[in-house]
């Protein structure tokens with residue numbers, strides 16, 4: 001059935017499943033064969049680290065030779081320390097998609113940053129999407145801060161809210177200001193604050209700016225948006241490349257080993273030098289001699305943080321190197337798991353809700369899982385890759401572009417059936433926030449205004465760390481030696497105001 005929406009092909013999935021390779025193959029098919037008016041394809045990068053120049057090995061960028069003459073847009077074009085956020089990418093991607101359609105070519109969006117892809121496919125779901133109700137004019141603003149916000153704020157926080165900094169303070173060189181900013185967000189929008197660490201000062205400041213600009217909290221905006229149905233921006237075909245977990249984990253480990261062989265260390269050294277010597281960094285960061293800020297630009301990429309200590313340590317040892325490699329592998333696997341969880345719990349329900357909404361036009365959005373568990377030959381295409389991934393992908397894309405009836409996605413493979421069924425279809429808008437909620441460790445926290453915060457899912461691992469175990473043993477000793485004197489603190493009291501939510505007794509996972 002015809003629709004007025006323009007077609008878009010998306011290739012998503014965790015890191016290390018062969019997305020780039022499939023993208024080039026599908027683009028070449030369109031170049032060689034064409035479909036009605038479509039005479040080619042361009043690839044649009046949706047990997048938040050590949051937008052930066054440099055770090056080609058570490059971010060696993062497709063090499064110019066492997067691109068086979070296909071345009072790759074939004075790749076390799078941002079300076080290493082440039083901020084590039086989801087809203088900017090969506091804007092740039094829409095422009096690139098539009099240009100591609102105008103050339104009678106199909107845009108193929110490829111990347112592991114599923115969060116970006118989701119916001120490209122479904123508009124009006126970013127907190128910053130709302131129309132600003134106020135200009136940046138602070139005098140006008142003051143009179144317009146809703147009373148319900150003012151009444152919540154003690155004088156110091158009200159003053160800070162009134163004069164929000166333009167640039168986020170550094171949590172390293174200015175922890176007091178960073179924690180005060182976090183306290184302000186906690187007071188105004190607790191669910192959103194809990195999603196961030198107090199050290200994520202840019203995110204914290206952004207949330208506060210939204211409250212100021214729009215007179216509503218991000219939580220309120222998210223809830224409001226959730227009450228309006230989703231609609232797709234394009235007629236979308238999503239191809240999700242996936243592999244069984246054990247196979248994927250092994251492949252990711254091998255990929256880290258390959259990266260090291262191919263120059264990861266050299267790239268990290270270059271980036272480290274750049275960060276140390278660049279005068280091109282934002283004014284707010286000039287005072288940081290080490291520039292070890294892992295929350296901006298490409299400094300966020302997996303590998304940099306893990307190798308930072310090794311690189312900056314003049315005392316090189318094999319043990320320290322092995323430790324950095326192990327940490328890189330751990331982070332890579334953890335990241336891949338998060339990508340899969342996002343696709344299954346966020347993108348899939350959104351696609352399902354749209355196809356239900358547009359009943360009768362089922363091809364307005366479709367998602368197929370292609371099983372890449374079989375051997376992925378490097379260079380040459382492996383046999384199982386051709387039969388399990390490439391052939392079905394071509395067949396489905398052809399049918400999609402011809403607006404023919406599409407096969408049932410759950411029939412493609414046992415893995416597809418397992419991953420695409422029994423999906424939690426309730427799109428809980430605050431579920432993302434809940435899932436990433438930080439837990440405060442009462443034992444490791446020395447300064448309550450700058451607490452040690454751990455991701456909910458990492459809590460068990462945190463409890464096994466040497467430092468935490470040592471503190472736990474000490475605390476136990478203290479309690480048993482002077483039981484009559486011990487009074488439970490707010491943190492330790494299970495029924496205390498925050499004990500249940502943040503304390504050690506009931507930890508959200």
Ligand SMILES: [Zn+2]
Nearest residue numbers: 441443444468
């Ligand atoms: Zn701890």
